[in-house]
Amino acid sequence: MTATVIDGKAFAAKVRAEVAEHVARLKAGHGITPGLAVVLVGEDPASKVYVKNKHASTIEVGMESFEHRLSADTSEADLLALIDRLNADPAVHGILVQLPLPKHLDSELVINRIDPAKDVDGFHISNVGLLGTGQKSMVPCTPLGCLMMLRDHHGSLAGMNAVVVGRSNIVGKPMAQLLLGDSCTVTIAHSRTKDLAAVCRGADILVAAVGRPEMITGDMVKPGATVIDVGINRIERDGKTKLVGDVDYASAAAVAGAITPVPGGVGPMTIACLLANTLTACCRAKGLDEPKGLTA
Numbered sequence: 001m002t003a004t005v006i007d008g009k010a011f012a013a014k015v016r017a018e019v020a021e022h023v024a025r026l027k028a029g030h031g032i033t034p035g036l037a038v039v040l041v042g043e044d045p046a047s048k049v050y051v052k053n054k055h056a057s058t059i060e061v062g063m064e065s066f067e068h069r070l071s072a073d074t075s076e077a078d079l080l081a082l083i084d085r086l087n088a089d090p091a092v093h094g095i096l097v098q099l100p101l102p103k104h105l106d107s108e109l110v111i112n113r114i115d116p117a118k119d120v121d122g123f124h125i126s127n128v129g130l131l132g133t134g135q136k137s138m139v140p141c142t143p144l145g146c147l148m149m150l151r152d153h154h155g156s157l158a159g160m161n162a163v164v165v166g167r168s169n170i171v172g173k174p175m176a177q178l179l180l181g182d183s184c185t186v187t188i189a190h191s192r193t194k195d196l197a198a199v200c201r202g203a204d205i206l207v208a209a210v211g212r213p214e215m216i217t218g219d220m221v222k223p224g225a226t227v228i229d230v231g232i233n234r235i236e237r238d239g240k241t242k243l244v245g246d247v248d249y250a251s252a253a254a255v256a257g258a259i260t261p262v263p264g265g266v267g268p269m270t271i272a273c274l275l276a277n278t279l280t281a282c283c284r285a286k287g288l289d290e291p292k293g294l295t296a
């Protein structure tokens with residue numbers, strides 16, 4: 001058996017096209033252009049990759065892109081003042097502060113300064129609480145992208161056993177909440193889980209979000225399971241830099257029913273969902289119908 005490859009790149013292009021269509025309608029019908037502000041402090045390499053892809057996509061779907069690049073030694077007061085300005089700016093519907101921030105900045109304080117209605121990352125404590133209680137919120141982009149791919153592939157997820165490996169606030173925990181919301185039986189596994197392989201083999205849906213290159217191997221995958229690889233790891237192999245996931249693709253694909261590749265899987269969906277969230281935030285701010293199929 002060889003797994004169906006879930007093409008995140010193609011799916012993301014479809015999502016972006018849907019977003020672009022809504023944006024065109026907002027412009028023509030209401031004279032509104034959704035705007036996304038991205039704040040980048042310092043020079044984190046992962047964030048730079050993200051920013052590069054993001055800027056082009058924002059423009060491509062017809063939105064306004066506001067970039068704020070601050071030096072690595074920016075003070076907390078200056079960063080908070082910028083967020084206050086963006087919160088008050090009616091042209092800005094979404095605000096994203098690139099993480100990680102330099103060590104001298106308190107990322108919790110900074111994230112919680114963002115107006116929750118403009119928090120397109122879904123990291124504000126209010127959005128975390130709303131998601132956890134099943135209320136309307138802004139949903140973190142990476143888990144939302146994974147959910148969209150799973151719904152597209154399976155239709156209903158009800159009753160499926162889902163195992164999320166990784167318990168981060170940005171992926172693992174919100175992913176588990178979303179799967180629970182779609183009536184999966186959810187297990188969150190992590191570095192201290194006993195017999196991780198056996199837990200993973202119980203999964204109909206296996207989401208790998210551990211940040212360790214190729215840690216999830218084929219012997220940990222139930223035959224026919226759907227494997228979602230959230231990992232983006234840069235490694236050296238045969239003298240070259242390579243992008244690999246948290247899943248050992250070759251061995252997992254030999255057992256799985258469906259699998260997302262890296263690159264071209266979850267990554268492009270994260271960016272597409274950032275645009276979808278910006279559109280959603282804009283529609284909510286204006287009291288207009290929000291797009292269907294682009295939210296949780």
Ligand SMILES: Nc1nc(=O)c2c([nH]1)NC[C@@H]1CN(c3ccc(C(=O)N[C@@H](CCC(=O)O)C(=O)O)cc3)C=[N+]21
Binds near residue numbers: 046
């Ligand atoms: N507040 C905040 N929100 C984020 O969502 C956030 C962040 N900070 N900081 C940095 C990380 C990283 N991240 C990526 C998203 C997509 C790709 C992506 O599109 N990857 C392509 C490959 C890119 C390549 O070729 O290197 C792929 O997987 O196919 C990569 C990285 C979002 N992040």
